[in-house]
Amino acid sequence: MPFLNMLKQPCPIPVINAKKALRQASPGQIVDVLVDNEIAVQNLTKMALILGHLVQSSSIEDGNFKVQITVSKASEVKSVQGDSAGLVVAIGTQSMGQGDNLLGKNLLKAFIFSLTEIDPAPEYLLFFNGGAFMTTESSQALSDLFALAEKGTVISTCGACLDFYQLKDKLKVGAVTNMFAIVQTMAQAKRLINI
Numbered sequence: 001m002p003f004l005n006m007l008k009q010p011c012p013i014p015v016i017n018a019k020k021a022l023r024q025a026s027p028g029q030i031v032d033v034l035v036d037n038e039i040a041v042q043n044l045t046k047m048a049l050i051l052g053h054l055v056q057s058s059s060i061e062d063g064n065f066k067v068q069i070t071v072s073k074a075s076e077v078k079s080v081q082g083d084s085a086g087l088v089v090a091i092g093t094q095s096m097g098q099g100d101n102l103l104g105k106n107l108l109k110a111f112i113f114s115l116t117e118i119d120p121a122p123e124y125l126l127f128f129n130g131g132a133f134m135t136t137e138s139s140q141a142l143s144d145l146f147a148l149a150e151k152g153t154v155i156s157t158c159g160a161c162l163d164f165y166q167l168k169d170k171l172k173v174g175a176v177t178n179m180f181a182i183v184q185t186m187a188q189a190k191r192l193i194n195i
Contacts, residue, residue: 004033006040007064012110014040015047016117018069022053025071033067034060041065086190087122089115090182091131096195108134108195112141112148121151124189125174126182128158131195136162136170145173158182 002021006014014035021031033044041057044067048055054070095104096111112134115122125148127135134141135157149155155174162168162176186192 001029002031004031006033007036009035009040010106010110011039011043012114012117015043016114018044018067019047019051019117022048022051022069022071027071027073029071031069031071033069034064035067036064038065041067044069088124088126088185088189088192089122090126090128090186090192090194091134092127092129093195094130094133105140109141109144111195112144115153116144116147116151121148121153123152123154124185125153125155126158126177126185127156127174128161128179128182132157132161132165132167135173136167137172138170139172142172149173156181156185 002025004014004017004021006017009017014033018031018033025031035041035044045055045057048067048069052072054072055067057065057067060066091108093104094108095101096107097104115125125145133139135145135155139145145155156177157171157174159168159176159178162171168176186194
């Protein structure tokens with residue numbers, strides 16, 4: 001029975017690691033996941049139910065929780081393949097959402113990491129304005145962006161933005177693009193996420 005100790009692991013690591021374990025588990029097998037917060041319990045429960053598995057959770061010592069996911073028969077498992085087909089993600093900032101800037105930077109890094117775990121990977125990632133920093137040598141998301149590029153995601157950064165921020169010689173992943181190409185890609189997208 002697989003056991004995952006996800007104590008003190010930030011979102012979305014528990015869900016991603018549990019999903020990987022479920023892919024390798026046999027029907028009827030139980031995957032136990034140990035977490036330290038109720039949000040992780042909720043996220044694991046939601047993921048397991050979406051995939052068609054049975055799930056139970058219980059509170060254990062020291063304020064921790066155990067989530068038990070029973071792998072359904074292969075024929076019962078719901079497929080989520082293809083949900084990201086034709087997906088274009090446009091990122092115009094170094095921080096996700098309004099509020100604390102450090103939290104926003106951590107959220108954007110977690111968002112890009114999460115993109116590496118969807119199947120199929122997004123078709124395009126478009127970076128412009130402050131988002132141009134995400135594809136340069138100082139970015140904490142470079143390893144995830146390289147992983148997406150290896151999966152076939154086209155990564156493009158606005159050339160005017162790189163020039164404005166004096167980053168053109170610091171670009172580390174993807175290619176330089178222009179605003180017309182960004183607009184054209186966004187206009188033709190089957191699905192678009194704009195951050």
